[in-house]
Amino acid sequence: MYKAQITLSVPMGKRLIAKAIAALPDVKKALREGNILLKGGTTVSAVSEELIGSSLRVSGRITLRGTVSCNKNILTYPHSILIHKGEAQNVDSCLPQVVSEMRSSDIAVCGANLIDAHRRAAMMAGSPLGGAPGQIVSTLEAEGITTYIAVGLEKFAPCSLDDAILECGRKKIDTSMGMSVGLIPIPGRLISEIEALSILAHVRVCVIGRGGIRGGEGSTTFVISGEKPEVEKILHLISTLLMVSESGVEESLNECSSGGPGCKTHLGCWYRNCLMKG
Template sequence: MNTKQFMITPASGKRLIAKALTNYIPVQEALESGTVVIIAGTTNGYIAEEILSGIGQIDGFSRKRFFRGIVLPPSQPRTENGRLPDDTEFPGDVVIVNGKWKKGLTIFDVADDLKEGDIILKGANSLDVNRKKAAIYIGHPQGGTILASLETVVGRRVRLILPVGLEKRVSTDLDELAMKLNSPGAQGPRLLPVVGEVFSEIEAISSLTGVKAEIVAAGGVAGAEGSIWLAVTGRDQELENAQKLIKSVSNEPAFSLLKE
């Protein structure tokens, strides 16, 4: 067993997670005979892009407005809850039923019909890497898309997968953070830790190549801001496959709000 190190930018990480989930057996099974709901979010935009391309239905999809809330630099226009001033181009979530994209639907339209074996993909805002636990910012007074999702998970055993990049890692216990942010008198978004299957760059590269990956360093400048360094351990062929995989996503451009 040997170890190599690789740098992954946030955009490359999103593409890597998307490629891995597209090839993830539970997702493939649900695409064939079930329902997959990809809830709008920037990372999930890459996932929707990969999945829709894989089933030959990419026409009409763009990830440029595939989100409800977004974090932007102070110089960019946005509202207090993270939304853009103009939401008219929001396309809805991506709902795929028995391999067919049902355009224009959202999680709220299909939640009552979801059943065991179906899958919801929902992004997250905070990640506890060691515990493999994630939490989601809540801006909506009724809890938004995650509460609609949790009804199906707890009530009917729908599978919840949480694609989240390692740049969102935090060091404090998520339950403690939630208690602080959700307390009366606190300001800003609330925080909801959720039970689901965390799927970061670590899980992505492991599922595609069989290696063991761990984050060992982070940071960068001039376009590498938010990057991570992964130490990847495996057999020679596994490491070669991991290197080819990471190289294939290494030139992924940074996310942009500009139209394609």
């Protein structure tokens, strides 16, 4: 048994998860013969880059200023796409119809903002009803569509998802750093860095540390073990990810400011209400 200790930053972890999802046999088959629905976010944008070489528009995000969104309307870039036999189509305006027409052999991939100890996941909703994505993510598995949840371990929370859902809510919060949000549960198959490492090589994975400084904030440190060639396969892959950057359409990574396009529907934001300089 050969062992190696590795540390993955958050962007490295996202890219590793994307590579693992792209390597799954049912995803490869759907890419060739069927449909893959990608609901935008930085990790899912990395999946899109691995599958078809195109980035997705990033909408909501968490930064030092809190729960914010894109700084301007750039709807020419898709947030959600349907890949049909390798060709991508912007489906932002017709998500419910697209989902209703998907088959059980098709695949959906979405991200998450929180995972709990029971491997349950949820996404934040800052727009009314969570926008179009919020209206379909909870129903994908109900339609029989295999759903992969691409989510890094930095999203793990030591609480029950039920408690978190009951505590928050767009209309419950009086004031918020950025837009107030609720949580929408996402049924599906979780793919974190742990699963990704095991998909990409025959290795056993154990988390031995979390966090860091000087750019390593949110990182996870692992011990991986297995036959030496399999461990070395992971080490070689990680060596290619050391300088990886955040995924997503570059223009959409700039966050909103007071008076931005989402202000009319975002609730509780203390920047908009001039309670704090942004």
